[in-house]
Amino acid sequence: MSEAESTSPHPAEERDRSLRGRALVLLGLASIAVTQPLLDLFGRNPEFFVVGRYSRWQILVFALGVALVPALLATGLVALAGRVSRRVRGGINLSPSRWGA
Numbered sequence: 001m002s003e004a005e006s007t008s009p010h011p012a013e014e015r016d017r018s019l020r021g022r023a024l025v026l027l028g029l030a031s032i033a034v035t036q037p038l039l040d041l042f043g044r045n046p047e048f049f050v051v052g053r054y055s056r057w058q059i060l061v062f063a064l065g066v067a068l069v070p071a072l073l074a075t076g077l078v079a080l081a082g083r084v085s086r087r088v089r090g091g092i093n094l095s096p097s098r099w100g101a
Contacts, residue, residue, distance in 0.1 A: 022078050027071040034070045039063065 042048060049059055081088045 019075070019079055019082070023071065023075040026074040026078070027068075030070040030074065031067065035067045038066050 054062070
């Protein structure tokens with residue numbers, strides 16, 4: 001076994017690393033497209049939380065949910081598509097250069 005073969009990652013490890021990278025990209029995109037506008041809207045209208053008599057913890061859970069849930073859902077979709085086939089994953093992937101791979 002050559003040195004290059006012994007240091008190359010296992011396909012499952014490479015897939016996990018690739019999914020982690022996609023998850024970070026999706027987190028960034030979700031932050032820009034979903035989280036920032038929603039938190040800006042609720043930040044400009046704090047009476048929503050006052051009228052609802054939400055506690056600090058409820059507001060914190062809301063903010064974390066808005067920040068993380070869209071990215072987690074998108075990552076789950078990508079992971080599920082990767083289980084189906086590479087071509088399906090490529091169809092929903094963010095990187096068009098990988099569609100034919």
